[in-house]
Amino acid sequence: MNQSLLMLKKLKEIVGDKWVITGEERRLYGFDGLTAVKKEPEAVVLPGNEEEAIKVLRFLISEKKKIIIRGSGTSLSGATVPVEGDEIIVSLTRLNHVYSQKGLEIEVGPGIANAIVTKNSPPHLFYAPDPASYQVSSIGGNISHDSGGIHVVKYGPTFNSIISVRVLLPNGEVEEFYPSPYFNLTSIFIGAEGTLGAVLRARLRLFPKPQKKKTVIGVFNSIRDSANAIISIFQNGVIPSGLELMDRNAIRAIEKSRYRAGLPDVEAILLIELDGEETQVLEEESRVKRAITENEGEVIIPNEDSRFWNARRGAFPAMGTIAPAYVTLDCNVLRSDLPDVLERISQIAKKHNVYIANVFHAGDGNLHPLISYNPEDFDSFVRAVRASDEIEKFVIERGGVPSGEHGIGIEKIKYLGIYYNEKEIEVLRRVKASFDPYNLFNPCKMFGGCKGESREERVLWEWD
Amino acid sequence: MGMGLEEEVLKCVHCGFCLEACPTYVVTRSEVHSPRGRITAVKLAIPSEGIETCMYCRRCELACPSGVIYSEIITRVRKPNVIQKAMLSLLERPQLLPYFIRGEYAKKIPAKAEKPLEYRDKNEELILFPGCITSVFFRNTVEKALAYLKNLGYRVRVYNGCCGLAHKNSGELNRSKELIEKLKKEFEGKKVVSLSSNCSAHMKENGLNVFDFPEFLIKFDLPLPKVERKVTVHEPCHANLLGLNKYTREVLDRMNVTISESEEPSFECGAGGDYFIFHEEIAEKVMTVKKEKTLKSGVNTVVSTNPSCSLAFLKMGLKPLHIADLL
Numbered sequence: 001m002n003q004s005l006l007m008l009k010k011l012k013e014i015v016g017d018k019w020v021i022t023g024e025e026r027r028l029y030g031f032d033g034l035t036a037v038k039k040e041p042e043a044v045v046l047p048g049n050e051e052e053a054i055k056v057l058r059f060l061i062s063e064k065k066k067i068i069i070r071g072s073g074t075s076l077s078g079a080t081v082p083v084e085g086d087e088i089i090v091s092l093t094r095l096n097h098v099y100s101q102k103g104l105e106i107e108v109g110p111g112i113a114n115a116i117v118t119k120n121s122p123p124h125l126f127y128a129p130d131p132a133s134y135q136v137s138s139i140g141g142n143i144s145h146d147s148g149g150i151h152v153v154k155y156g157p158t159f160n161s162i163i164s165v166r167v168l169l170p171n172g173e174v175e176e177f178y179p180s181p182y183f184n185l186t187s188i189f190i191g192a193e194g195t196l197g198a199v200l201r202a203r204l205r206l207f208p209k210p211q212k213k214k215t216v217i218g219v220f221n222s223i224r225d226s227a228n229a230i231i232s233i234f235q236n237g238v239i240p241s242g243l244e245l246m247d248r249n250a251i252r253a254i255e256k257s258r259y260r261a262g263l264p265d266v267e268a269i270l271l272i273e274l275d276g277e278e279t280q281v282l283e284e285e286s287r288v289k290r291a292i293t294e295n296e297g298e299v300i301i302p303n304e305d306s307r308f309w310n311a312r313r314g315a316f317p318a319m320g321t322i323a324p325a326y327v328t329l330d331c332n333v334l335r336s337d338l339p340d341v342l343e344r345i346s347q348i349a350k351k352h353n354v355y356i357a358n359v360f361h362a363g364d365g366n367l368h369p370l371i372s373y374n375p376e377d378f379d380s381f382v383r384a385v386r387a388s389d390e391i392e393k394f395v396i397e398r399g400g401v402p403s404g405e406h407g408i409g410i411e412k413i414k415y416l417g418i419y420y421n422e423k424e425i426e427v428l429r430r431v432k433a434s435f436d437p438y439n440l441f442n443p444c445k446m447f448g449g450c451k452g453e454s455r456e457e458r459v460l461w462e463w464d
Numbered sequence: 465m466g467m468g469l470e471e472e473v474l475k476c477v478h479c480g481f482c483l484e485a486c487p488t489y490v491v492t493r494s495e496v497h498s499p500r501g502r503i504t505a506v507k508l509a510i511p512s513e514g515i516e517t518c519m520y521c522r523r524c525e526l527a528c529p530s531g532v533i534y535s536e537i538i539t540r541v542r543k544p545n546v547i548q549k550a551m552l553s554l555l556e557r558p559q560l561l562p563y564f565i566r567g568e569y570a571k572k573i574p575a576k577a578e579k580p581l582e583y584r585d586k587n588e589e590l591i592l593f594p595g596c597i598t599s600v601f602f603r604n605t606v607e608k609a610l611a612y613l614k615n616l617g618y619r620v621r622v623y624n625g626c627c628g629l630a631h632k633n634s635g636e637l638n639r640s641k642e643l644i645e646k647l648k649k650e651f652e653g654k655k656v657v658s659l660s661s662n663c664s665a666h667m668k669e670n671g672l673n674v675f676d677f678p679e680f681l682i683k684f685d686l687p688l689p690k691v692e693r694k695v696t697v698h699e700p701c702h703a704n705l706l707g708l709n710k711y712t713r714e715v716l717d718r719m720n721v722t723i724s725e726s727e728e729p730s731f732e733c734g735a736g737g738d739y740f741i742f743h744e745e746i747a748e749k750v751m752t753v754k755k756e757k758t759l760k761s762g763v764n765t766v767v768s769t770n771p772s773c774s775l776a777f778l779k780m781g782l783k784p785l786h787i788a789d790l791l
Binding site for chain 1: 474476479480494514527
């Protein structure tokens with residue numbers, strides 16, 4: 001028996017035959033929410049519980065196999081895409097248990113879907129981070145990407161909702177990191193994209209559900225006015241629980257999709273959610289309305305809030321109605337830079353002849369230009385990536401951050417290279433090496449260093 | 465790939481929003497048994513076990529923000545095996561079903577097969593369509609529905625046949641269409657009331673003018689008894705896709721029946737038509753999940769207007785009831 005067959009045999013002994021996927025079916029795990037690069041892993045293993053996961057990972061580490069930890073496979077940066085073909089994907093989707101719930105805490109396995117956490121919490125509490133994929137994306141993946149969502153503006157990204165994690169380190173040891181007033185070791189695993197080990201459990205923070213929620217919609221005939229209204233909402237002392245912007249191109253995509261909500265065909269819509277105690281929400285509502293009208297916007301108070309929010313949540317996949325694929329960025333800018341940045345994005349779209357829809361977490365300056373392309377037309381892909389390159393450069397030059405919540409993955413490797421200088425990258429590499437000296441966990445991600453075989457990879461990893 | 469099929473496959477942007485809506489994904493948590501995995505298998509043209517394990521509940525279509533009509537993909541790439549083929553041809557002749565549901569198969573089905581009720585008034589104006597499974601396993605429900613309609617003065621014919629949903633599910637698309645055509649002729653000029661909600665949905669989707677039983681009660685504002693009872697409501701999957709389950713709730717409301725909600729009433733029951741006979745392991749896991757969700761209502765009487773769902777509830781040890789059973 002050759003090396004590979006022996007390894008598969010051993011894996012099957014741990015998890016059972018049907019939970020090791022080989023042959024053609026392994027290709028179903030060849031990509032995630034980033035579809036530009038389609039590769040294949042050597043095999044996929046789905047351990048059924050924490051004990052099996054530990055055995056599988058220790059065995060793979062002892063064999064010096066490359067390991068990609070995967071959850072629901074909704075990463076938009078390609079964090080779970082196998083690049084070199086000899087990686088083993090370890091899917092932790094079956095580790096989806098709720099271990100305990102006490103006070104404002106809930107302890108869960110990494111495979112549980114974000115939305116299921118709130119379902120398993122007492123009715124007066126909720127889990128705040130809510131990426132658009134919250135119905136399906138896993139907590140393990142949310143932690144590894146430091147996922148954000150609509151509520152980030154008030155409740156913070158995943159980082160603010162993690163109390164502690166239990167991880168399996170690349171040396172095979174299982175460690176539980178508790179909150180610490182000194183070095184906070186939990187923090188380094190948040191946003192690590194599976195490069196430092198595997199999250200086996202997490203204790204999450206729950207927030208009390210607000211007494212009242214109110215949605216205010218602002219409709220604008222100029223994108224600059226809408227961006228100015230955002231700034232003045234904060235200047236008026238309001239921190240909304242959600243503040244989203246959808247531009248005309250996003251509105252049109254949504255209206256073509258099954259999330260259509262009868263949105264007005266205007267330059268920009270702001271969706272503002274206020275939450276808290278009743279009198280506070282009332283006061284905030286009047287201030288927000290003022291901020292909208294003072295910036296030439298029109299206020300709408302919807303009868304049915306959920307229609308607008310569902311439209312917003314469906315905006316990404318609704319892009320499927322424009323073209324079969326899209327590149328998306330998630331760079332952060334200062335709110336005060338929004339008017340200039342949005343104008344620049346529309347110039348870049350014209351220059352590269354691409355359809356760019358903006359639908360994003362405007363309250364925390366977290367942009368989401370969705371740049372359409374057709375996978376059958378390589379040139380359209382190149383144009384989409386070149387447009388993203390220009391947007392990222394512009395944003396980073398103005399003090400922005402290359403990724404706010406989707407991660408670096410394989411998508412934004414070169415942007416990390418302009419955000420940090422060489423010395424800083426060197427420090428990050430040393431951190432990675434001290435955890436994972438053999439570079440087994442999610443190689444090729446974040447820092448790159450792998451050779452792109454496909455033309456798509458080369459376009460993503462190399463500047464024009 | 466044929467036209468149409470390719471178009472649907474390309475609409476999928478691989479977002480994964482369908483995953484937790486899919487009962488086989490929920491119990492396996494494997495991409496292989498997920499709608500996204502199945503579509504990808506078709507896209508990459510690779511053989512995959514997942515094509516066979518789809519329960520065809522189409523809940524993924526409701527979850528899909530890109531509007532992929534998944535049923536148009538899966539039904540074009542699956543083919544029935546010999547036993548399934550034999551089963552399909554039996555479903556077309558419910559009268560013969562009791563003679564064949566024996567031995568191993570009878571053990572897997574928690575209700576006894578009886579001969580379908582045959583009834584026809586002169587110059588009938590209304591066709592009561594039990595659906596093949598209802599006609600054989602829930603004859604009592606058919607009798608109650610017939611008695612209720614007769615009592616209101618309708619001249620009724622009970623038509624025992626198959627709507628072709630099972631054929632479509634198995635990929636027998638031509639036969640499925642033929643059955644619809646056959647029904648179209650039989651139904652011409654008459655009111656048709658169906659006792660199987662998923663069949664009702666399938667016939668409606670294929671252009672037949674039929675009423676689901678609860679829908680008929682509401683639209684014709686028929687007299688309903690008051691019933692002191694507490695139940696939970698199951699929403700059969702295909703009926704849910706067309707929004708038919710609201711009529712069931714409205715009928716129960718009018719009858720003063722107390723509805724205690726379960727978790728996710730539209731979650732797949734686990735029967736998947738005849739799926740539970742051929743894929744026992746996954747079906748049983750789905751039923752376990754469904755039972756847990758159902759019992760969150762605190763009651764074990766489940767109003768289910770679709771027969772294979774009712775069989776699933778019997779298998780779980782719960783008490784399924786059709787609206788007609790309450791009349």
